[in-house]
Amino acid sequence: MLKYKDMTFQEVHNLNKDKTILLLALSPIETHGPHLPLGTDLIISEKLLLKYKEEIEKKYPNHTVIKIPSLPFGSSLLPVDGSLEIKTRLLEKILYNYIEQLAKINFKYLFIIDNHGGPTHQMAIQAVTNKIYKKHNFYAIDLFNYFFRLMIENNKELLDRLVSEDIEYGDDKDLHAGSNETSLLLYLSKENVGNYQDLKDSTIPNFNGLSKYIYKIARTFNSKSLYHLAVNLAWINDKNMIPYLGCPTKANADKGKEMIDARVNIGMKIIDKVLSDQFVEIKPILWKLRILRYFH
Numbered sequence: 001m002l003k004y005k006d007m008t009f010q011e012v013h014n015l016n017k018d019k020t021i022l023l024l025a026l027s028p029i030e031t032h033g034p035h036l037p038l039g040t041d042l043i044i045s046e047k048l049l050l051k052y053k054e055e056i057e058k059k060y061p062n063h064t065v066i067k068i069p070s071l072p073f074g075s076s077l078l079p080v081d082g083s084l085e086i087k088t089r090l091l092e093k094i095l096y097n098y099i100e101q102l103a104k105i106n107f108k109y110l111f112i113i114d115n116h117g118g119p120t121h122q123m124a125i126q127a128v129t130n131k132i133y134k135k136h137n138f139y140a141i142d143l144f145n146y147f148f149r150l151m152i153e154n155n156k157e158l159l160d161r162l163v164s165e166d167i168e169y170g171d172d173k174d175l176h177a178g179s180n181e182t183s184l185l186l187y188l189s190k191e192n193v194g195n196y197q198d199l200k201d202s203t204i205p206n207f208n209g210l211s212k213y214i215y216k217i218a219r220t221f222n223s224k225s226l227y228h229l230a231v232n233l234a235w236i237n238d239k240n241m242i243p244y245l246g247c248p249t250k251a252n253a254d255k256g257k258e259m260i261d262a263r264v265n266i267g268m269k270i271i272d273k274v275l276s277d278q279f280v281e282i283k284p285i286l287w288k289l290r291i292l293r294y295f296h
Contacts, residue, residue, distance in 0.1 A: 001065045017108055020065075023065060023068065024067075025113045026070070026071045027044070029072050029084040030074065033177040034244075038083075042072050044185065048260060051260060059268070075120050076120045078176065078243060095128045096131060099140050114145070115181075117144075117148045117176075120296040146270060149285045150266070158266070161261070164255050177245070178248055178250075179246050180246065180255075183252060190253065201246075202245050202247075205240075224285075
């Protein structure tokens, strides 16, 4: 795999752009409880990128895979010390400008490897995806936007691939730095995991104020996306908020490997479609409320 930062202008110029696949790790610096590093999402994304690279090179040996320098950016972060947030609309503008330059060099395919489920973060990336395709016929696909929705919606496509007993997979009750993300790091980068065995479980807090109102609507319409929004609001606004949501003590490396294998397997199906020039519109979990990105 080539690294874009190490290439010369002439090397970029000489590439067959139709046979070149760009990979970009994009995830923010954000607090992940007392046991995981601030760069958890970015570390996972960068390690996962290497897994995708292996699968792509195996399946598409005639293509050139290039790693674009990682971007430690994101919005909708946990609002506690340590998190470094970029406002949603600024993120959208930066990312569009960055990717448009790749499109103008005549590249065609960029796959974003992400691990951040912030609602407006995902909306911003998808808005860029749609705009860049419409204007430049350039494919910029965030694979996690699709996978995260499977997690939140308890989708059968994902659950059928997870066979470990008592597995937590990043849904609302395991939303942040719980069993799933701790397992991912135990598998991908064990040295970055602190003491998680003695942490207490962090459960979804009581719904109050706006979160209670949204929760009632979610139940009325059986909406998992609105329930997800209610959980986010209840957790972030809880006066006794713990900076993780889930059960880190249930984590282990085997569960992490199982989840990574599922992500790569499902992600490769999307990559296959894109490389056959099918535009894949991935709608994030709260895409119908994408107007929210103008206020965050």
